[in-house]
Amino acid sequence: MSFLQQARATVREDLDAAMLRDPAAETRADVALNSPGLHAIWSYRLAHRLWDRGPQWRPAARLLSTLTRAVTGVEIHPGARIGRRFFIDHGMGVVIGATAVVGDDVMLYHGVTLGGRSLARGTKRHPTLGDRVTVGTGARILGDIEIGDDVQIGANSVVVKPVPAGAVATGIPAVVRFPDHPAQDPYDALFAEPAIFI
Template identity: 65%
Template sequence: MAHSTLLTTGHRAKPVTQTVRAAVASVREDLDAAMQRDPATTSRLEMALASPGLHAIWVHRFAHRMWQRGGRWRLPARLMSQAARIATGVEIHPGAQIGKRFFIDHGMGVVIGETAEVGDDVMLYHGVTLGGRSLDRVKRHPTIGNRVTIGAGARLLGPVTVGEEAQIGANAVVVRDVPSYSVAVGVPAKVRSSQPVASQPDPYADPALFI
């Protein structure tokens, strides 16, 4: 009987160990990605202690796991997201799906709605809203592809799709889909370029893109 218990205990401990290792690896990924994108920070320790954007996403990942469990876990998930909002100025609904190496620079004023979907290696600046235009319980928030950059103060409203490696200019208001590898600026946002950003002579030549 004791031998069986040990086996059972060991079997249960393994997933916990794997979960902890995965969480540590994810934190390191986030820190490395943040270091690459923030020239004002000189160390992982400084980034870990002084980045509200990272604090917000770390809390969100935990709250999102709770939200996925449903039932009685959803209220604590919402309360956790509200605590993060108070502490960081970043509001992320626990239902939002966010990919790897996500980074919010400065953080203050960012709002991400319940049905938003964000890919890997996405970067947001302060004041960005991924909001909805419907009161129905449907997919009502944006879908953001991989490696997208969204400038300060931009508003993306409704179930729009932003393709991979697109750039959204500062203060743009996006209410229509944005193709991959393009640059969108203005109110309402218009696509200024549909060629890969890497091939453009100066993708930030337009003042509306300054972030």
């Protein structure tokens, strides 16, 4: 598959993810033109390709990420690793650090930080999120910790310890618990677990 074909397929996947997760999305064209979260993701994907090309391309990658932050309000370091069908709803204030790893089908709301807790250079300092993770508005996930698959992080929560797959984490500091119905759809779990919105 050529670079252009791969880019088109990725854009289609990202649009599909946005249409699936954003109830306000009316058309793919509307989302493509008006979603700062998508614009930030697409710019990140290009910046990440530049970053991976080697040290001589990294200043250009950083410049692109800085320009993207100025336009969208979303700061994604080009060194971060982000999976497929990633979606940021609203976008403003999202920060994703250099060594963060984000799985497939992850959704972040505005104001989320995937940040570090160490100033040590050359080490993994940011969190790793599994697949199908949803992170609520204003949540902070800090440090080199693992967030398992299918985890729900509540709005404004501060997570500094690992969260096992399928769990719900809410509060400051976050308290981890498991839904009453393990097979419950993650979106329905938001309504069954009101603290996720807090």
